[in-house]
Amino acid sequence: METAFKNLSVKDIDRIIEMAWEDRTPFEAIEFQFNLSEQEVVKLMRRELKPSSWRLWRARAHQISHKHLKKRSSEIDRFKCSLQRQITLNKISKK
Secondary structure, eight states, X not given: OXXXXXXXXXXXXXXXXXXXXXXXXXXXXXXXXXXXXXXXXXXXXXXXXXXXXXXXHHHHXXXXXXXXXXXXXXXXXXXXXXXXXXXXXXXXXXX
């Protein structure tokens, strides 16, 4: 599994973290784009985030029912909110 992470650039890891934090982005979208399963995304998040941030993300990901396409409402038709700020190098940029 670590070999899958070695093929990812810092920019790719940053994008995966951004997608994982976004409520509208399902795990299937991350798998489609980066070929990482949900379990691999969880391991990546655990490895890259601070322990407190990882716990917050994990609790949030469990609460969000539409992180999986099968559980998602058909009314949700995009992955990212138009008002969301860009995240770069795991830090939210200021507007």
